Amino acid sequence: MSKFKILAFVSVFLLTSMVNQAEAQTQRFDMPLLSEAQKEQIKKLAELKLPRPQVLVQVSLPEIPKPEKQQQISSKNKPEKTSFKGDFHEIYKQAAGKYGLDWHILAAIHKIETGQSGDTLRKSNCGATGPMQFIPSTFKAYAVDGNGDGVKDIGSVYDSIFTAANYLSANIADGGNIDFAIYRYNHSTKYVNEVKFLASQIN
Numbered sequence: 001m002s003k004f005k006i007l008a009f010v011s012v013f014l015l016t017s018m019v020n021q022a023e024a025q026t027q028r029f030d031m032p033l034l035s036e037a038q039k040e041q042i043k044k045l046a047e048l049k050l051p052r053p054q055v056l057v058q059v060s061l062p063e064i065p066k067p068e069k070q071q072q073i074s075s076k077n078k079p080e081k082t083s084f085k086g087d088f089h090e091i092y093k094q095a096a097g098k099y100g101l102d103w104h105i106l107a108a109i110h111k112i113e114t115g116q117s118g119d120t121l122r123k124s125n126c127g128a129t130g131p132m133q134f135i136p137s138t139f140k141a142y143a144v145d146g147n148g149d150g151v152k153d154i155g156s157v158y159d160s161i162f163t164a165a166n167y168l169s170a171n172i173a174d175g176g177n178i179d180f181a182i183y184r185y186n187h188s189t190k191y192v193n194e195v196k197f198l199a200s201q202i203n
Contacts, residue, residue, distance in 0.1 A: 092104075099166060
């Protein structure tokens with residue numbers, strides 16, 4: 001082989017190597033081109049507005065009203081006066097004056113027993129009789145002729161009220177007090193309290 005042929009062969013080899021190396025570099029660094037359809041799809045995605053995530057709205061519950069304080073009843077507020085008949089006030093006062101009693105107590109007992117009835121022979125289940133509801137034997141033991149007609153009548157409002165005053169006075173004089181005397185009239189603490197309460201309400 002002549003020197004010329006060898007030189008030509010080496011030159012072709014080197015030139016071929018350089019071309020192959022240049023093509024390899026181009027393939028490594030050149031980015032592939034996008035088609036028009038791909039470009040249009042990317043543009044639409046960029047312009048697409050996705051909905052924002054919804055924010056939960058806090059609902060405020062209505063305030064539960066606090067229970068109102070019950071209005072306290074003042075002990076200074078006195079109850080209204082109880083209505084009593086005025087028909088017998090003078091009898092109460094006369095009988096109370098004679099036996100040293102508070103006439104309001106007689107009025108209260110009369111109110112509780114028969115609603116302040118006048119002359120009557122009304123009887124209870126236990127046999128108590130008259131305006132002040134006496135057991136006949138008790139009435140007989142303490143009976144007073146209140147109106148001075150000479151008769152001690154259990155059905156007479158005068159005689160019954162005066163007899164009640166005599167009975168209460170006798171029990172006070174026997175070492176008791178008004179509470180004890182009222183209790184002897186009707187053996188009940190509740191009755192005693194009711195009589196005293198009503199007595200305090202008389203006009």
